[in-house]
Amino acid sequence: MPETRYIKAVNQALADAMEADPTVFLIGEDIGAAGGSFKATRNLLEKFGPERVYDSPISEAAITGMAVGAALTGMRPVVEIMFMDFTTLSMDMLVNQAAKARSMFGGQGSVPMVLRTPHGGGLNAGPQHSQCLEAWFAHVPGLRVVCPSNPADAYGLLRAAIDDPDPVIVVENKALYAMKGDLPDAPEDRERIEIGKGRIVRPGRDATVVSYGAAVAMAETAAETMAEEGIEVEVIDLRSIQPWDESLVLESLTRTHNLVVAHEAVEAFGVGAEIVARMADIGFDQLDGPILRVGAPFAPSPFGKTLEDAYRPDANQIVAALRRTLA
C-alpha cells in the first residue's frame, strides 16, 4: 500500500490489531456504520461485527470509563474521542482511574486501553474543535502519550499502543489525516514503533529542532530553508511525548549545541516547556545559545482562515527561532 493516507494507516492498524487479538474492541461515537467522523473506523463494523465495534451514545465520560473497566476485565478497548477538546469530559476516567489503577492497586493488574483522538487546527473548526491538550496527559503519571507525524508512524504507534499493557493516549493531528506515505502491503511487514523512542528525521550539525505531529513537517521545511544558507539543522520527531526520548535529544544537542522545540499546541506550559527544562538541566553545558520554543500564542484557537493561519505555528517561525538562537 504505497501512498497510504494517514487516516487509512490508522484504519489498517485497528484492523490488524483486531485481527491479531480477539480482545481488542472499539468504542466511540458514530464509529460503526458511519465509520467515524474522520473515517478512521471505516468498514470495521462490517468486518468485525457489532460485538467488536460499539457505536456509542454521546457519553464521553461513560465510554472512557467503560474502557477502564473492560481493560481491568481482560479486554483491550480502543476508544475514539471525536475531537481532543471532548476529552475534557473524560478526564476523571483517564486521570483518576486509568492512570492510577496499576500503581494504587500495587501492581496487581494494568489498564491496557487506548484512547485515540485528533488534535490541531487547519479546519477552521474554532476554539472548541482545535485544541492540542497533550501536555495535560503528559503531566499525569501512569499515562503514555504518542503523536504520530506520518502514516507509517500512525500505524506503528497505534499498534504499539494497543499492545502496550498500560493506558496510551494516541493523539492524531487532524490536518495530517489526508497525508500520504508508504505502508507495506504484507501485514507482517508493517512495523510497530516502540513507544518512547524518537527519530532523527533529518540529520544536521548546526542546530536541533525537536518536534512532533504536524510540526515535524514544518521543521523539515525550516531546515531546508536554513540549508540554503549553509546551516545544517537536525530535525527530531519525538513520536512519543510521554515518555519522550530524552537521550536522543541530548545526544543531538551535544553535537549541534543549539535547540529549538516546535509544536502546534499553545507554547505556554506546553510540551516544549518540559523538553527545554530538561535540556536546561542535563544539557546546560552543551548550549551555545538560548533554547527557543515555537508554539501557538496564548489565545483560544480562532475560527476563520486568516486568524487561524496566523495563529498556527509555521516553518517561518521555526526559521526565525533558529536564527535567533544561532545569532
Place this chain on the structure above:
Amino acid sequence: MPETRYIKAVNQALADAMEADPTVFLIGEDIGAAGGSFKATRNLLEKFGPERVYDSPISEAAITGMAVGAALTGMRPVVEIMFMDFTTLSMDMLVNQAAKARSMFGGQGSVPMVLRTPHGGGLNAGPQHSQCLEAWFAHVPGLRVVCPSNPADAYGLLRAAIDDPDPVIVVENKALYAMKGDLPDAPEDRERIEIGKGRIVRPGRDATVVSYGAAVAMAETAAETMAEEGIEVEVIDLRSIQPWDESLVLESLTRTHNLVVAHEAVEAFGVGAEIVARMADIGFDQLDGPILRVGAPFAPSPFGKTLEDAYRPDANQIVAALRRTLA
C-alpha cells in the same frame, strides 16, 4: 486578627466579598450548613442565607457550568470543588466554556467566576485526593491561576480573584489550611493582591528559588540552611501562576545567575517547566549554571505516611538542587 489561620483568611475573603458585592454568591458541595469540608465557608450560610450560599448535589460538571452561565448573566459566582482531583469532572466547563467565552464571543462580555479548590498532599489522602493539577489550567488561554502560600495571600488573592472580570482558579494548598499568619482587623485594611505579581520573600544574591504554595516555606527553609554556609538565596513566591511574574524572576536571575524552581506538583510537564523554559530563553545570558527543578516524582501520590513523605518535595531537595546548580 493576628494569628489568623489560612482557612479563616479564605473564609474572611469570601465574607468580605459577599458583603461588598451582592452579586457574589457561593456554590459547592456541603458548603452550607456544614461550612465546607475544610470549613472555608463556615457560618456563611447563617450570615448570607440560602440565596447566597448554595449547597449543591454531587454534580461537579453542572455546578461549574452553572457558574459560567450565572457569570454571563451578571453574577460573580464562587465555586468550591472539594478536592482539586475532582476538577477532572469540570474540565469542559472550565476549558471549553469559561476560558473561551470572552474571546470567542469577540469580547462582548466576560466570565467573572472563581473556582476555589485545594491541592496537595500531607493528609495521606492518596492518589485521588492529593493531586496538584495547576499546570493544566495554566496551559489554557483565558484562565487565570493563583496559588497563595500564606493566610494574608489567601485573603488577598481570593479578593482579587473575585473582583477579576475573568475566570480565576484559586488553588489552595490543603496542608497550609492550618497555617497561621496576620490579617488586619479592620476590613478596610485587608488588602487585595494583584494577580500576576510575585513577591521576593527573602532577598539573596547567590541563587534564586522560585516557588509557590506550600513550596515557598520549603524554599525559605532551604535558604536558611544555605545561609549557614554563607550562601544567600533569594526566594520568590510567584503567588500567580497564570500569568506569572516573568520580569520579577528575570530581574532576580540577573542578580543571582542561578535558578531553581520548586513546587509540590509532579515535576515532569509541571509549572516549573514553563518557568525554566522562559528563563532558558530570555534569561539565558544570565545563567551561570543549569536551571534545576524540584517537584514530585513521576508517580501517583501514594497513600501512607512513609511513602507520601518520601514522595513530597522538601527543603532538602531544594538544598541539593541549589548545591548542584552552584557547583
Place this chain on the structure above:
Amino acid sequence: MKLDELARLHRQMLVIRRAEERLQKLFADGLVPGFLHLSIGQEAVPVGVSEALTDCDTVSSNHRGHGHTLAKGVDLKGFFAEILGKATGLCKGRGGSMHVADLSKGMLGANGIVGAGLPITTGSALALKMQGQGAVAVVYFGDGALAEGVLHECLNIAALWKLPILFVCENNGWSEFSPTERQLATSLDKLAKAFGIKYSAVDGNVVADVATTSARLVKAMRKNAAPAVLECSTTRVRGHFEGDRQDYRDGDEIAALSERDPIRLSATAMAQAGGTPEMLAEIADAVDAEIEAATQAALEAPLPSSADILTDVYTSVAG
C-alpha cells in the same frame, strides 16, 4: 392565532430559512470557513419559543444554532458577517457558526460541545431567579444530547431549586449519522417525569403550536419559578453538516420531509386565516432583500486582523 401574528412568525421563519439557504450556497462556494450545521426544517421551534421571550430572558444553544440566534433577535448583518468570519461579525469573526452569541440580546452562545448549554443555562436561570425580575432562561438541545450525563445533573438541580428554565429539545431523530433511537434507552418525557418536571410535547414544525405552548410555559415560569421541558418533534432536512451526503438516510424519508416543512405548514395556516398569495410574496420579497443586504455586507466586510489574535482573551492585562 390571528393572521398578523401568523404572518410575523412566518416571516421570522423565512428569515432563518433564507439565511441558511444562502449560507448553504456560500459554503458550496467555499466562502464559509469551518463546520456549518443547518437547521433547515427546524425553524418553527426557535421562532415559536422566542415569541414568549424578551431581551431580558436568556437562551443558549448548540452546534445547530442559527435559528435560535436569529429568533432571539440578533442583528442579521452581524450574524452573516460572523459566520463568514469577518471583523464586523457579532463575535468579530472569532467564533463562527458554532459560537455565535449576542449577550445584549440574552443570547449566551451557540456551542460546539454537545450538552454544554445545559449547565450554562441552568446557571443563568439561577442568576435570573436571584435577580428577581421574572426573567427566564431557555436551553435548546438535540435528542442526541439526551445521552450526556450533564442533562441529568441539570434536570435534578433545576427541579430541586425550582429554577426558571425551559429545556427545549429539538427531537429530529438524528444524532449526526445515527438514528438517535439506537443511542437511547429512555426518552425525555420519562426523564422529566423522573424529576417531577412539567413536560409538554408539540409538533415542532407547527409554529403556532410551539408558540402557544411556550407562551403558556413561560408565563407560568415567570410567576412561579420552576423548570419545564418542551419536546419538539422536528425534521433535519440537510445532512449533519454541509458536505454530509446523508448516504445513511433513506431517500424516501428525506423526500417525505417536505410534507412537514414548517414554512409550508405556516403558509397553509396563513391561507386558512385569510392570508393571500400576495401577502406571502410580499414577505418573501422583503426577506430576500434583507438576506441579500446582509450577505453583501458580510461579503464586503474586512477580515479580522491577525494582529488581534491576543485581543479579548482577557478583559484586562494582569501582571
Place this chain on the structure above:
Amino acid sequence: MKLDELARLHRQMLVIRRAEERLQKLFADGLVPGFLHLSIGQEAVPVGVSEALTDCDTVSSNHRGHGHTLAKGVDLKGFFAEILGKATGLCKGRGGSMHVADLSKGMLGANGIVGAGLPITTGSALALKMQGQGAVAVVYFGDGALAEGVLHECLNIAALWKLPILFVCENNGWSEFSPTERQLATSLDKLAKAFGIKYSAVDGNVVADVATTSARLVKAMRKNAAPAVLECSTTRVRGHFEGDRQDYRDGDEIAALSERDPIRLSATAMAQAGGTPEMLAEIADAVDAEIEAATQAALEAPLPSSADILTDVYTSVAG
C-alpha cells in the same frame, strides 16, 4: 433461609463489623493514615449481594468500600495491612482504605471519586458479556452518587446494550454531612423506570432479603444479560468519616439506628431458625480471633520502602 446459611451470612457480616470496629480503634490511636469511611450498619448489603457471586464476577465500589471488599472474599490480612499502609497490603500499601482492590477476586477497587465505579463496572459488564461465560458485574454506590451525571450515562448504556450489571445503591439517607433528600429531586426507582431497567428495593439491613433478591436478579442476568437495579435502604451509623462528630445529626436518630442493626436483626433471625446463643458466641469468638490475627499481622508488617515509589506506575519501562 436455613440456619446454616443464616449463620454463614451472619459470620461474614460480623467479620466486616469487627474489622471496622478494630479500624475505628486503630484510627483513634493514629495508626490509620488518610480518610477512613466506615460502613458500620451497612454490612448486610455486600454480604447479601456477594452470596450470588463467584470470583468470576466483578464488583467495584466507592469510598465506603470495606464491606464490599471483604464480602467479595479478599484476604483479611491483606486488607488490614493495606488500610494500615503496610507493604504486605493488597495494594502494597499504596492505595489504602479508599483504593483497596483484589483483581484476583474480581474486586476492581474501592474508589475515591463519587460515581466513578459506575462506568468502570459498566465496562466490566460489557467485557464479561463479550467473554460469554455468564459472569456479571456489580457496582456499589451511595444515594449521594445519584446526582452525578455519569449514572445517567451508564443506566442508558447498560439498558441499551443489555449488559449484565447489577446497580446496587446503598441508600443510607446521607451524603457526607447533608441529608440526600436535599440534593435529589428524583429517586432511583424513577430513574430505573425511565430507562426500562428492572428495579427492586429491599431492606438493606436484612441480610436474607438482600441475599434472596440478589440471587434472583443475578440468576436472571446470567441467563439473559440485562441490567438490574437493587436499592437497599440502610443505615450509616458512624460519621461520614472517622473524626466526623455528626453534630448535624439528631442524637435520637443515631440512637434509633441500633433497632435496625443488621447484625442484631440477623442474630434474631438465627434464633428464630433455631440458632442458640452458644452458636452466636462461637461465631463471635472465631471472628474476633481472625480479626485479631489480621490486625497483629498488619501492625507488625513492614512499611513500604520509599525506594519503591516509582514501581508499578507502568507495567514495563518504555523509552
